[in-house]
Amino acid sequence: MTVRTRIAPSPTGDPHVGTAYVALINYCFAKKNGGKFVLRIEDTDRARSTRESERAILDSLHWLGLSWDEGPDVGGPHGPYRQSERSEIYREHVAKLLADGNAFKCFCTPERLEEMRAVQRASKLPSRYDGLCTGLSAEEIAKKEAAGIPYVVRLSVPAEGVCVVNDLRRGAIEIDWGSVDMQVLMKSDGMPTYHLANVVDDHLMEITHVIRGEEWLSSAPKHLLLYKYFGWEPPQLLHLPLLRNPDKSKLSKRKNPTSILFYKAMGHLPDALLNFLGLLCVMPPEGEEIMDLAMMTDRFAVEHISLGGPVFDVSKLDWLNGRYIRERNDLDAFMAKAQAWGFDQAKLRRIAELAQPRIERLSDLGPLLAFFFAGRVAVNAEELRAGKLDDVSLRKALQLATWGFDALASWQTAGIEAVLKDVAARLDAKLREVTRPFYVAITGSPTSVPLYDSIDILGRDIVRERLRVALEVLGGVSSAELKEWAK
Ligand code: GLU
Numbered sequence: 001m002t003v004r005t006r007i008a009p010s011p012t013g014d015p016h017v018g019t020a021y022v023a024l025i026n027y028c029f030a031k032k033n034g035g036k037f038v039l040r041i042e043d044t045d046r047a048r049s050t051r052e053s054e055r056a057i058l059d060s061l062h063w064l065g066l067s068w069d070e071g072p073d074v075g076g077p078h079g080p081y082r083q084s085e086r087s088e089i090y091r092e093h094v095a096k097l098l099a100d101g102n103a104f105k106c107f108c109t110p111e112r113l114e115e116m117r118a119v120q121r122a123s124k125l126p127s128r129y130d131g132l133c134t135g136l137s138a139e140e141i142a143k144k145e146a147a148g149i150p151y152v153v154r155l156s157v158p159a160e161g162v163c164v165v166n167d168l169r170r171g172a173i174e175i176d177w178g179s180v181d182m183q184v185l186m187k188s189d190g191m192p193t194y195h196l197a198n199v200v201d202d203h204l205m206e207i208t209h210v211i212r213g214e215e216w217l218s219s220a221p222k223h224l225l226l227y228k229y230f231g232w233e234p235p236q237l238l239h240l241p242l243l244r245n246p247d248k249s250k251l252s253k254r255k256n257p258t259s260i261l262f263y264k265a266m267g268h269l270p271d272a273l274l275n276f277l278g279l280l281c282v283m284p285p286e287g288e289e290i291m292d293l294a295m296m297t298d299r300f301a302v303e304h305i306s307l308g309g310p311v312f313d314v315s316k317l318d319w320l321n322g323r324y325i326r327e328r329n330d331l332d333a334f335m336a337k338a339q340a341w342g343f344d345q346a347k348l349r350r351i352a353e354l355a356q357p358r359i360e361r362l363s364d365l366g367p368l369l370a371f372f373f374a375g376r377v378a379v380n381a382e383e384l385r386a387g388k389l390d391d392v393s394l395r396k397a398l399q400l401a402t403w404g405f406d407a408l409a410s411w412q413t414a415g416i417e418a419v420l421k422d423v424a425a426r427l428d429a430k431l432r433e434v435t436r437p438f439y440v441a442i443t444g445s446p447t448s449v450p451l452y453d454s455i456d457i458l459g460r461d462i463v464r465e466r467l468r469v470a471l472e473v474l475g476g477v478s479s480a481e482l483k484e485w486a487k
Helices: 017-032 051-063 087-099 110-122 138-146 194-204 214-230 260-265 270-279 293-299 314-327 331-342 345-358 362-373 381-385 391-407 413-427 431-443 451-458 460-473 479-486
Strands: 004-007 036-039 103-106 152-155 162-167 171-176 184-186 209-213 236-240
Touching (some): 004 209, 017 051, 017 209, 087 214, 162 214, 162 236, 184 194, 209 214, 214 236, 270 293, 270 314, 362 451, 381 460, 391 413, 391 460, 391 479, 431 451, 431 460, 451 460
Antiparallel strands (some): 152 184
């Protein structure tokens, strides 16, 4: 048997460091065992999936030095490797489940499902489909279909007993069938859900080991049930602990940037970042921390994966990155990397254009432009507060802009300007009152070179982080505020 592993990202946002961590482990496991590593794009959520996100994920993993034997960009014998291109395959499999009585059509309206959930919530029961449509006769189903009533297809789940999930690292875990939902497998628009597509593809792509984040452990019973219904041998399962902040909370972008693109923009070197992720799952040799991919692969062992949450400790990453800068680059290599990071001609030209009308001596350039070549900038709370906006409006402006920028499909001056104008309109404030604190947050000073261009040149990831820092300086945003402002 050839070992085959996969990473199956959903292209719904920035490339996450957790994806790289899981990819690295899958890569090492496959290569250590002389196997193949596959990349599959799980884009069944059509509303949230984008090609830009897919591109960014593939580019970021490549940038880190990871490669795959099969995938949407390199092809392979089990393609297509994008789920949106495999609809027909899923339809056939759903038809088989229905024919065998292992799935059923559910005609319940969203209103009825909401009522059902409200009752369950009130009696503190787990939210779970109550099985109403399992009782429909063949005639009733035919009648509803003829009337054009939309339906989803749900998984039939045993009424009682336990499911045993065998995890390579955690051993046997028992989960009551009673707690497993009759999962929707196919939505009313004929698109499969993650669970169905994931199982069908793992089988057809001959994946032998499914290694993924522990958030999927509770889905394992549904998946195992599908393997059983189809008469397939399930893969071995390994659920990895989630990355944590140093305070042990779940890594989340509200506390710390999670995008690989951010670390790239901060000037972390790809081999240092990969090495850092490797230290979270591979035991380095005694007294050493520097490991390249070949060494990590060689030393990889499932038993070494600790089940306590690995800590994504940025200070450790910085320390390691410093070592790479000093020890793994001669002066020429260092200069080339620094130049590629932040001093390319196109960027310098744009910055020069902004600076030329605003200086008296060339020596003004350094203080005026330093913020373009920095990660975070020092932000003073008094400076932030010095304008006309009160504290709540200030925080709201920073938060709305963060959301607005995140929603921009392309990062350009015009779109950036539109976001800030929209924020001003929502706050019923003058644009100038709104942009003032943004100058402070973005450039570190209330006056500087033009704001929209600066934001554009700095890029999405650095800007998001500077706004996050400014919000933190102002005391942060409460969940209640987030909820209210999200409307
Ligand atoms: N598409 C899922 C994700 O984004 C994959 C989970 C799995 O590996 O099964 O995490």
